Amino acid sequence: MEAINNNFKWAEATGEAKFIADRSYPNLLHARFFRSSCPRGRIRELNAPPLPEGYAFFSAKDIPGDNVIPNVRTDMPAFAEDEVRYVGQPIGLLVGPDLKVIDQLLSQIQVDYQPQPPILTLDDAMAQQHPTILEDGNLFDHNQINKGDLDAGWAQATTIVEETLNTGHQEHTYLETQGLVGYIEDGKVTIEGTMQCPWYVHHTMHTVLASDDVQVRQCPTGGAFGGKEDWPDVLAGPLAVAVNALKQPVRLILDRQEDIACTSKRHPLRIHYRTGLNDDGKIVAMEINVEVNGGAYFTLSGIVLQRSMSTATNVYDIPNVQVKGRAWALNTVPNGAFRGFGAPQNCFAMETHMSHLAKKVGxxxxxxxxxxxxxxxxxxxxxxxxxxxxxxxxxxxxxxxxxxxxxxxxxxxxxxxxxxxxxxxxxxxxxxxxxxGDLEDTLVKAKVRLLKNSDDTLHIHASNTDIGQGLSLTFRKIVSRTLNVPLETVNYYHPDTGIVPDSGPTVASRSIVIVGYLLEKAAKKMKQNWCSGLAQCIEEVYEKPDYHNWDQExxxxxxxxxxxxxxxxxxxxxxxxxxxxxxxxxxxxxxxxxxxxxxxxxxxxxxxxxxxxxxxxxxxxxxxxxxxxxxxxxxxxxxxxxxxxxxxxxxxxxxxxxxxxxxxxxxxxxxxxxxxxxxxxxxxxxxxxxxxxxxxxxxxxxxxxxxx
Missing domain, CATH: 3.30.365.10 (Aldehyde oxidase/xanthine dehydrogenase, molybdopterin binding domain)
Known part of the structure; x- marks a missing residue:
């Protein structure tokens, strides 16, 4: 693993850091996606031209395992096979030694589509007109929260205000576009690149290859903001199939235009408020309806919906509230993780609504x-x-x-x-x-490992990644201060799934409060049992605080x-x-x-x-x-x-x-x-x-x- 310890961010600041596009590999091949030009339709036939020697085309029929990108739900295929749901959806992957030739060959691939009317707005999705995107409609997910007695609140209201607020898409615009390289190492299909969540990529490779002989390494990552939470999986599944077949290094890097056009965006939200105020200008009742534009596949829309709903009243103590939320399928690029994860949308809407209520009561x-x-x-x-x-x-x-x-x-x-x-x-x-909710306890179960060598140097083993936020320094400071040892004796690495345990993804503002706390606990245990000159290992697994209870239903x-x-x-x-x-x-x-x-x-x-x-x-x-x-x-x-x-x-x-x-x-x-x-x-x-x-x-x- 690559240590990224001392002279914090010096390599990035000086240009010495080796991002995925900077790295050299023997006999390297290049890859480009063949993508859908149709927003919605059935694939009747896919025809690729005869390929020159050294070039190969991969599609759904070449996947040895399951043709899915495993996420919260397994509805998104690695390669579109029977249908396409958005412009830019991967149908195939063309691999070869020369990108110019690859681009020429891509233009010769033909698809016979049976087009269907695309659903491109929330209103169209909510109309549920046939044919719907999903078998049973266009609704991905829904839920409801009730607090207090809404009827009693309305009985106290003398003024009622209603309004709807809307937010749009947002592009991540990370400095480094999406990119991965795959190769065979020690008999394993190995992928490294720019990413937030190495174990997510590992799980995807395992699924599409139906093999445990996979390994993932994070490289220096030029920003992410959520855009590299689950989207590297979309690259990694097809790339793993190609590397597994060719037994040769393959690099897949999106250019900026392709990245903007085809990767996930912040979810647009529509939030409707109906609010009751009493004669004293206090809010006594509030109904909130949250509509989430999920895009073509579920990805993380249900979790964005849950955060938007559970924080719908922001920092305010409203006595009687009902929140209803729905996430909808549309024929657009799937929307996914973005810094804040539904909270910036909700904050804009609730804060603006509160300002409008203030104006109403003077x-x-x-x-x-x-x-x-x-x-x-x-x-x-x-x-x-x-x-x-x-x-x-x-x-x-x-x-x-x-x-x-x-x-x-x-x-x-x-x-x-x-x-x-x-x-x-x-x-x-x-x-x-x-x-x-309780996902940290029931689903993730983060695990960390703290190693001490016989020379008393320490090594942090965790899967959380430094993507520009400074985790490589703050994790080391937690261990250093807890043990009262010099910072330079504590080492942190770009995570490698062959070495580090799964401490969960680098998302949801969890790296410090969840994983950092586990490292502190491990360091405290090591301090109590410190044996200078001897190698030692402490592992910690997440346990929720006693006060933390959640009923998901x-x-x-x-x-x-x-x-x-x-x-x-x-x-x-x-x-x-x-x-x-x-x-x-x-x-x-x-x-x-x-x-x-x-x-x-x-x-x-x-x-x-x-x-x-x-x-x-x-x-x-x-x-x-x-x-x-x-x-x-x-x-x-x-x-x-x-x-x-x-x-x-x-x-x-x-x-x-x-x-x-x-x-x-x-x-x-x-x-x-x-x-x-x-x-x-x-x-x-x-x-x-x-x-x-x-x-x-x-x-x-x-x-x-x-x-x-």
């Missing part, structure tokens, strides 16, 4: 939200006690003071000397750490083991002619327990907030009439550049968590959850207009203002 949005905040004595939406100290009031006081919110809220919202319109907005948010209990919290404020300036938005300043206050390395987490804050600003204002993906994305390159899918980034003032609130390593909770996803909502609140303040959808582009603002 209150400042922050004052209205403060009156509804959760506290340490509250009961969660899913009926559980808080089981942690909530410091939202302290956080709110800090950011109100540091941002000058009250003064700016009073003076902004009208043209200044330069005729620019200015506004300030604020958003409160949360993120549950770890997998939803009733959706009752602790939706997450613990929750992290944040507040963002943004100040904006809007050109009244072009409606361009300039973010002038930004603030963030976060409760992640106790930060293991504040400098590392500062990187998460800055990166997460900027990514969320882009999500809220710039990043627009539109579907064409045949189910393709209209934005095809970085020239027309716009993300923030350094010129768009304001100074970000941030601070942490110390609030140690008893079941977290060194008192830490998770935080990597939390930092993405609030800035889009804060931006919308600031824009509404500047323009005195209500907004119902993101991204808020100049075109959408101009249209809304002219219509008004």
């Amino acid at each position: 209150q400042d949005p922050v004052a209205f939200k403060q009156a509804h905040l959760l506290n340490s004595d509250s009961t969660s939406l899913t009926g559980a006690p808080m089981h942690q100290n909530l410091v939202l009031e302290t956080m709110l006081e800090k950011i109100t003071r540091s941002s000058g919110y009250l003064q700016k809220r009073a003076s902004f919202g009208k043209a200044g000397d330069n005729q620019k319109l200015r506004g300030i907005g604020m958003a409160l948010f949360q993120h549950g750490c770890g997998f939803a 009733k959706f009752i209990g602790n939706a997450y083991q613990v929750t992290s919290y944040g507040i963002n404020a943004l100040e904006v300036e809007i050109d009244p002619v072009t409606y361009e938005i300039k973010i002038v300043d930004a603030w963030g206050v976060f409760d992640i327990g106790k930060a293991i390395d504040p400098e590392v987490f500062k990187g998460q804050i800055d990166g997460g907030m900027v990514q969320a600003m882009g999500y809220g204002s710039l990043e627009k993906l539109q579907l064409t009439a045949d189910g393709r994305f209209a934005q095809t390159t970085m020239a027309d899918y716009t993300i923030p550049t350094s010129m768009d980034v304001p100074h970000i003032h941030s601070e942490l609130v110390d609030n140690p968590y008893d079941y977290g390593p060194l008192g830490a909770k998770g935080g990597g996803e939390l930092t993405h959850n609030g800035a889009a909502a804060a931006l919308v609140n600031a824009v509404e303040h500047a323009l005195s207009r209500s907004i119902q959808a993101i991204p808020v582009t100049p075109e959408s603002l101009m249209e809304a203002c002219y219509e008004a």
Whole structure:
């Protein structure tokens, strides 16, 4: 395994790091997918041209095991065989020594489709008109949460407000596109590349090859943001089939245009609110309907739906609530994991709705939200006690003071000397750490290993990956501080499934709070039994805290083991002619327990907030009439550049968590959850207009203002 210890991120900063495209392999072949050009249809016939010597074409008939990508459900094939459900779906894999020749041969492959009418919008999916995508309709998943007595709440309501809010797709735009290389090593089909979850890839290879002789290694990974959670599996299944047949190294790397067109995106959500307020302006009843665009296959849509539902009321203690949620199948690229996993969508919607309710009762949005905040004595939406100290009031006081919110809220919202319109907005948010419900205990069962050599150097064996978030440093600091040994004596590696146990995937803000805690426990045991000069090994397996209970059928209990919290404020300036938005300043206050390395987490804050600003204002993906994305390159899918980034003032609130390593909770996803909502609140303040959808582009603002 490759150690990535000292001089933290030095190899990446200097260009010395060997990403998958930088690596050399003897007798290397290249691969390209042959993809569907039809959004929906039956495959009647597939014909490939005669291939030159040294070239090979693989399709469903060449799979020795099962033709599935194993995920939460096994509905997605490795190669489309009988039907295609979206433009870009892999049908075959062409392999050979020359990419130019491969591209020429791909253009000669022909498919005879029997087209079917594609379902490309939520409305079409919900209409359930035949032919439906699934055998029994278009519904992937559904659930319901009830809190309190909704009928009693409506009986108290004197004002009822209804509105619908919408979010769009978001592209991950990681620096390094999807890429893997496969080869035979010691009789095993081995795959290495850019990924988040090596054991996911291992499971996929095992499934398609029907063999245990498989191995997976993570390479330095140029960003992921969830896009490399399950999508490397989509590359790895077909690639493993080719390598197994050819017994020769094969590299499969997507170019940027293919990556944008064909990989998973953030789930678009439509959320409808019906809210009742009493004469005192307090919320007494709320009905929330969450509709999730899942795309062509289930992938992770059910888990995104569960997070969106279980956190639907965000940081607020609403006494009587009903949440209904549904995830729908459409003939578009499957939507999957993206930093926040449903929470940024929900945060935008709930925070915006709360601001609109505040306007309805004549209150400042922050004052209205403060009156509804959760506290340490509250009961969660899913009926559980808080089981942690909530410091939202302290956080709110800090950011109100540091941002000058009250003064700016009073003076902004009208043209200044330069005729620019200015506004300030604020958003409160949360993120549950770890997998939803009881999955950490019943499904994942994370395992770690801590080894000590006879020279007293230590080795961390865990499957969690450093994908830019600094895990290679924070894991080592947990062990180093717990054992009180020099940091340079603790080693961490890019995970290799042939060596490390399955400690679960690098997702869901679980790496620190779940796996880091296991490493701390292992280090404590080793400290108690330390024998200098002798090799030692300690293993730890996850056990849930005593307080953590969950009923998956009733959706009752602790939706997450613990929750992290944040507040963002943004100040904006809007050109009244072009409606361009300039973010002038930004603030963030976060409760992640106790930060293991504040400098590392500062990187998460800055990166997460900027990514969320882009999500809220710039990043627009539109579907064409045949189910393709209209934005095809970085020239027309716009993300923030350094010129768009304001100074970000941030601070942490110390609030140690008893079941977290060194008192830490998770935080990597939390930092993405609030800035889009804060931006919308600031824009509404500047323009005195209500907004119902993101991204808020100049075109959408101009249209809304002219219509008004």
